[in-house]
Amino acid sequence: MGTYVIKLPDVGEGVAEAELVEWSVEVGEMVAEDDVIGAVMTDKATVEIPSPVQGKISWLGAEIGDTVIVGADLIKLEVAGEGNEAESDDEADAEPEEAPVETPVPVAVAAAPATAPSAPPQGEALKPNTTGKVLAAPAVRKRASFLNLDLSQFSGSGPDGIITHEDLDRHLLSLKSSGGVDLTPYEKPQGAETTEVKVIGLRRKIAEQMSRAKSRIPHITYVEEIDVTELEQLRQNLNASREEGHPKLSLLPFLMRSMVMAIEDQPGINAHYDDENGIVHQHKGVHIGIAAQTDNGLMVPVVRDVQNLGLWKSASEVARLAEAARDNTATREELSGSTITITSLGKMGGVVTTPVINHPEVAIVGVNKIETKPKWDGEKFVPRQTMNLSSSFDHRVVDGWDAAVFIQRIKSLLEKPLLIFS
Numbered sequence: 001m002g003t004y005v006i007k008l009p010d011v012g013e014g015v016a017e018a019e020l021v022e023w024s025v026e027v028g029e030m031v032a033e034d035d036v037i038g039a040v041m042t043d044k045a046t047v048e049i050p051s052p053v054q055g056k057i058s059w060l061g062a063e064i065g066d067t068v069i070v071g072a073d074l075i076k077l078e079v080a081g082e083g084n085e086a087e088s089d090d091e092a093d094a095e096p097e098e099a100p101v102e103t104p105v106p107v108a109v110a111a112a113p114a115t116a117p118s119a120p121p122q123g124e125a126l127k128p129n130t131t132g133k134v135l136a137a138p139a140v141r142k143r144a145s146f147l148n149l150d151l152s153q154f155s156g157s158g159p160d161g162i163i164t165h166e167d168l169d170r171h172l173l174s175l176k177s178s179g180g181v182d183l184t185p186y187e188k189p190q191g192a193e194t195t196e197v198k199v200i201g202l203r204r205k206i207a208e209q210m211s212r213a214k215s216r217i218p219h220i221t222y223v224e225e226i227d228v229t230e231l232e233q234l235r236q237n238l239n240a241s242r243e244e245g246h247p248k249l250s251l252l253p254f255l256m257r258s259m260v261m262a263i264e265d266q267p268g269i270n271a272h273y274d275d276e277n278g279i280v281h282q283h284k285g286v287h288i289g290i291a292a293q294t295d296n297g298l299m300v301p302v303v304r305d306v307q308n309l310g311l312w313k314s315a316s317e318v319a320r321l322a323e324a325a326r327d328n329t330a331t332r333e334e335l336s337g338s339t340i341t342i343t344s345l346g347k348m349g350g351v352v353t354t355p356v357i358n359h360p361e362v363a364i365v366g367v368n369k370i371e372t373k374p375k376w377d378g379e380k381f382v383p384r385q386t387m388n389l390s391s392s393f394d395h396r397v398v399d400g401w402d403a404a405v406f407i408q409r410i411k412s413l414l415e416k417p418l419l420i421f422s
Helices: 085-093 138-146 165-179 199-218 227-240 251-265 312-327 399-417 417-421
Strands: 001-009 017-023 036-041 046-050 056-060 067-068 073-079 219-227 271-274 279-282 288-294 297-299 341-344 363-367 369-377 381-392
Touching: 017 199, 036 073, 036 165, 036 199, 046 199, 046 219, 046 271, 165 271, 199 297, 219 399, 227 381, 227 399, 251 288, 251 312, 251 341, 251 399, 279 381, 341 369, 363 399, 381 399, 399 417
Parallel strands: 288 341, 341 363
Antiparallel strands: 001 073, 017 036, 017 067, 036 046, 056 073, 219 381, 271 279, 288 297, 363 381, 369 381
């Protein structure tokens, strides 16, 4: 019998590590060639790992939620034959031969000078993360988590920016000497029953993206009330006469068309900000991300080239992509490449929200719930349907005035929806 080691393969161009999100096997289990043994998640996709040989699982190299570097040992199997485990491992375990014993000859020697103690490590703050990736071994991640240190903001001194224990040591000394951030370890409350839920997979990706957005983007949020009474009447009439096969129109297609028309006047809103190089990339195509809640967490499928779509086609694409996100069949292309995002909680939308921008975009439009309120028409109070738009902008590249002009243009179109068709 031999041992066959399966290492984490190269799962994509430029990917240096992946998060283990699923084991399909257990220690002691027999697997056949090509059986799936587990799955890992990268920034780009979830990838299943097959077994290249038949054998019995003898060792699992990581726990669910651990980050594994490409090329690291992932799993070991007992196989017929010699396997592929390096012979040097056995040689390293062999005991060295005993050296011959020589009788010491007493000689007069001068007292050796005391060895100078090695210099303590010097403090040096971690460098900012310029790639958006977190490269660190599981042990380093656990230590950073214990210290309440968000590694997504930093890059280390190792290959490709891998963060090491030595990097953490120098960073902590730097913080201590400067009286910086308090890194008091998290202490679980005593005497209270708690359930520990490990943050893994998509939930971890969401956490990292939100941390990146809030730490790098100075947000400004602008809230405006919209009278959607006429819009709701038009929407109901269109739905009542819609052709077979067309989905029902929600508010979103009208908002999407309004955003396209507002962007024509302000192309700087439909943009990405490369803050590392100080460049704003303005996009001709309006690719709107629609934040969708799924059982696995928040996903943002993308409706592409909305400037070329009508109301019904926009509605069809929103429905199709939302379903794909919910049943986990959306492709990588359908979940990336947005230039501006809409977020809506529907009837649970609240009165006001403070949406977090989808980095590296510069704007996000938040839809709040529709309410019926009494409004003064100059002579009397009349019932009107209203809702708020709560929208956030990257204040580095979008001034408050420009944000207000953009939302006011959308407001004018939604309140007089026939203008959308002009």
